Amino acid sequence: MNLTVIGTGYVGLVSGACFAEMGNRVTCVDVDQTKIDGLKQGHLPIYEPGLETIVERNFKEGRLGFSTCLADTITESNLFFIAVGTPPGEDGSADLQYVLAVAREIGQLMTQYSVIVDKSTVPVGTADLVHAAIQEELDKRKVEIEFDVVSNPEFLKEGAAIDDFMKPDRIVVGTESPRAQDLIRQLYAPFNHNHERTIFMGVRDAEMTKYAANSMLATKISFINEISNLCELMDVDVENVRRGIGSDGRIGFSFIYPGCGYGGSCFPKDVQALIRMAQGVDYVPEVLLSVEKRNQQQKRWFTRQLEKRFDGNLSGMTFGVWGLSFKPGTDDMREAPAKVLLADLLAAGAKVLAYDPVAMETAQHELPAEWFESGDVTLVGNQYEALQQVDGLLLVTEWKPFRNPDLAAMSRTMRKKIIFDGRNQYEPDYIRNEGFEYFGVGRLG
Ligand SMILES: NC(=O)c1ccc[n+]([C@@H]2O[C@H](COP(=O)([O-])OP(=O)(O)OC[C@H]3O[C@@H](n4cnc5c(N)ncnc54)[C@H](O)[C@@H]3O)[C@@H](O)[C@H]2O)c1
Known part of the structure; x- marks a missing residue:
């Protein structure tokens, strides 16, 4: 054809x-x-x-x-x-x-x-x-x-x-x-x-199917993120809860990984567009409004953790950021949580050393030029270069090379041995036994 x-x-x-x-x-x-x-x-x-x-x-x-x-x-x-x-x-x-x-x-x-x-x-x-x-x-x-x-x-x-x-x-x-x-x-x-x-x-059914699919997946993510926030406040480990509910065939494991929010070119805009469609027919989409709001707040997970850990004062600090794309496997940075994080860090007077296995070129175009010109954000050549004299590692995107990092090498270069794990990639006990402070999403502190 x-x-x-x-x-x-x-x-x-x-x-x-x-x-x-x-x-x-x-x-x-x-x-x-x-x-x-x-x-x-x-x-x-x-x-x-x-x-x-x-x-x-x-x-x-x-x-x-x-x-x-x-x-x-x-x-x-x-x-x-x-x-x-x-x-x-x-x-x-x-x-x-x-x-x-x-x-x-x-x-x-x-x-x-x-x-x-x-x-x-x-x-x-x-x-x-x-x-x-x-x-x-x-x-x-x-x-x-x-x-x-x-x-x-x-x-x-x-x-x-x-x-x-x-x-x-x-x-x-x-x-x-x-x-x-x-x-x-x-x-x-x-x-x-x-x-x-x-x-x-029908043609209208198909149009709605796409929005319903993406909104359902976004809902699962915002739901588990909400539970993870509750876990943080109630001394519960969300990873156990995740395994406990995912094994229920009616719920399943996909899209219930707690993290620092969803991004990309689809979920955020599609949830918003469905909200507007609903409003266009005078319907208040309570669930979708909450899904969107929870995600906006979840993208500030790092900021909240950092403020808590450093008593609200990040001025003069430098953080290593691993991962800029909105998820692994792509160079797409549209609506990426990393963008919100970097903006928050810079507003708080901190500097950033950032590395992503494939999104470095995208980052050059997508992030404001003044961030680079001022020296507030530096894109570096590999994941360990991003940890030179930093006050903490912020894991934003769970690329495979970040999953089992060289902790000994990290110990030698990091000024403060603190890991903020926005994707729950690490086993807290193991990381802590290696002498690091560790913060995960909804994990026991
Ligand atoms: N990216 C995804 O994972 C994904 C998945 C499913 C559905 N979608 C949907 O598919 C659509 C496209 O998404 P994308 O991520 O591929 O977008 P994209 O921004 O990567 O690509 C869109 C392309 O369209 C081109 N374009 C714009 N106007 C044009 C015109 N008049 N004539 C010819 N080309 C034109 C642009 O130059 C651009 O290259 C969107 O509606 C998106 O929501 C995206």
């Missing part, structure tokens, strides 16, 4: 590459000329394990192409995936300007029956808006071309995106058009692995 993926970010590039891997001819289109030029030369704009090999192979074999110009692909393709960003607008609702700009462009160019697939995460009712935008452009051109707009939300996780896309738990497809269903069924057939994973539903 010939298809076009518009928006070549985490979702668009992975989807395009995986569709090409299954034998389809795919053009990935993006307005970002630098991104497209880089991809043509084999430079990936994002870090995602396994992606480079697939992109390289399919590009070489002519199944995967890159372009900044939708018009170049329009005559060959009748299947368009919209995978552009839907960032939060000022009021928290999803900003649809990029999605609708693409819809209009498709309407200006399409020449044959087409299926337009919303893969971006978009609020309920967006397929109707996309349909209207395309129809308006067709009317302007005074042409009659049939088309269907389908919702096919993406559930991949950054850091495991290829695996998630190739072996999805489910493929949600919102459309009632039999013609569109046939096309989508054919496209996804190789991903069904002798076991039908595609769930067809």
